[in-house]
Amino acid sequence: MTETKAGAVLPIEAKAIGDTGEFEGYASTYGVDQGRDRVLPGAFAASLSARPAARVKMLRDHDPQQLIGVWIAAAEDSRGLHVKGRIITETQAGREAHALMKAGALDSLSIGYRTIRHRMDRKSGERLLEVVDLREISLTGFPMNEAATVSHVKNTLHDPAQARRLVLALNRAAAALGRN
Structure with missing residues (x-):
């Protein structure tokens, strides 16, 4: 049985986005999302082999x-x-998404996929995704993992002291979210 699900496991840490529009991060991590889904290591292997990035x-x-x-x-x-x-x-x-991402408003990733094989962990209540067919990766402001945020924006801060203050503020905000 296959199932389509958008907005599943989404943690991103965008390492940077420059004026060229290039960025990187994590579209999915092996943690559990708000929907109680957990992508297992190797779940994307077959999909990425059949459908490269x-x-x-x-x-x-x-x-x-x-x-x-x-x-x-x-x-x-x-x-x-x-x-x-x-x-x-x-x-x-693209221009709108780039501007929003550089400003920090569009700060997360989310995957859209079809479930190929999964099993339930009755003890944790999690659905363990063993094989998924990755269809799309979206930039979003509302991820299933609310802690999935952009960690650094390249070429927008030219003052190192201002950059350090921003990093400290983001770290405090992330720590506060972790306590909730």
Whole structure:
């Protein structure tokens, strides 16, 4: 049985977004999301073999009418699905997404996929996703994992002291979210 689900496991830490629109981060990690789904290591392997990063769609908020860029690379590592992408700033939707991302308003990723194989962990109540067919990765402001935020924006802060203050503020905010 297959099932389509958008907005599942989404933690992103966008390492940077520059004026070229290039950025990187985690589209999915191996933690549990708000829907009680947990992607297991290796779940993306078959999908990425059949559909390399360039063929996975980059959308905004899972809207197929909002193609905003291209994925340059996608690979699983010990933390999750690490991706590199480029927003197409020559389009209206791309320019808007790029501006929102640089401002920190569009700060998370979310995956859209079909479940190929899963099992339930009755003890934890989690659905363990063993094999998924990755269809798209969206930039979003409302991820299933609310702690999934952009950690650094390249080329927007030219004052190192201001950058340090911003990092400290973000770390305090993340710590406060963790206590809730």
